[in-house]
Amino acid sequence: MNVPFDKLDKAFENRVRLQVMSVLVVNDKYDFNSLKELLGVTDGNLASHLKALEKEEYIVVNKVFLGRKPNTNYAATPQGKEAFKRHLDALEALITQQKSS
Amino acid sequence: MNVPFDKLDKAFENRVRLQVMSVLVVNDKYDFNSLKELLGVTDGNLASHLKALEKEEYIVVNKVFLGRKPNTNYAATPQGKEAFKRHLDALEALITQQKSS
Numbered sequence: 001m002n003v004p005f006d007k008l009d010k011a012f013e014n015r016v017r018l019q020v021m022s023v024l025v026v027n028d029k030y031d032f033n034s035l036k037e038l039l040g041v042t043d044g045n046l047a048s049h050l051k052a053l054e055k056e057e058y059i060v061v062n063k064v065f066l067g068r069k070p071n072t073n074y075a076a077t078p079q080g081k082e083a084f085k086r087h088l089d090a091l092e093a094l095i096t097q098q099k100s101s
Numbered sequence: 102m103n104v105p106f107d108k109l110d111k112a113f114e115n116r117v118r119l120q121v122m123s124v125l126v127v128n129d130k131y132d133f134n135s136l137k138e139l140l141g142v143t144d145g146n147l148a149s150h151l152k153a154l155e156k157e158e159y160i161v162v163n164k165v166f167l168g169r170k171p172n173t174n175y176a177a178t179p180q181g182k183e184a185f186k187r188h189l190d191a192l193e194a195l196i197t198q199q200k201s202s
Contacts, residue, residue: 003123005140008116015109022104022195026202039106088196094123095189095196101127 003097007090009083011056016041016049021084024059024076031073050074058083104198108191110184112157117142117150122185125160125177132174151175159184 012018019039023030030038036046053059058080062073076084113119120140124131131139137147154160159181163174177185 003120005116005120008119010116013114013116015106015111015114018109018195019104019106022199025199088199091192092196094119095193098123098126098189 003094004090005094007086009087011053011058012084012087014049016045017053020046020049020053020074021058021076021080024074025081025084029062029073029075031071035074053080056080056083104195105191106195108187110188112154112159113185113188115150117146118154121147121150121154121175122159122177122181125175126182126185130163130174130176132172136175154181157181157184 012021016039020035023035023038032046032050035050036043039046050059050061054061057077059074059076062075064071064073113122117140121136124136124139133147133151136151137144140147151160151162155162158178160175160177163176165172165174
C-alpha cells in the first residue's frame, strides 16, 4: 500500500497547528485566550502559528468588541477544513500501512 | 475523547522524517542513496533529517565497505520504533476524535 506522503500538508507539520485546526474544525469559532489556555502555549507561539494558518487561508481572524473589550476570534475556512481532512487522511494511510506491515 | 497531543513527538513533526521512520521500522536497514531516491529529496535535506533522528537515538548509522565502495546505511533503534509507534498512536487518536465529531 503506497502512502500518499505528498498529501501531507507542510502547514500542519506542527503540534500547535494540529491542535488549533482540530479545535477550529469542530467549533464555529474560538477566541485567542481560550485557544491559548486550551493548548497551554505562550501568546507569541500561538500568534505565530495562527498567522501562518491565516496566510494559507486555512483560518480567518475576526476582531469584535464585547462591550468595551476587544475580542479576537478565529474560524476555520472551508479550504482549511478540506486541507486538514486531506492531511488526516494521508496520516491515516500511513498508520494503516504501518499496522499492516 | 481527549487527544494526547503531548504524546506527539517533535522529532517526527516533518514529512521527510515520517517517511524515513516508516521505511526504517519495516526494514532492517536502508542505505542513504536508496532512501534519497525513495523519498525524492536532496542529499542535504535527507542528511539533516537523518542527523536529527540520529541525535534523538531513534536511528543509528552504519558505515561499511561493499568491495571498495563505501556504503552508509541506517537502521531504526528499539527506542526509535517505540517512539514512532507512540507518535502514530497519538495521531490515530486525533483522527478518531475528528471523525467522531
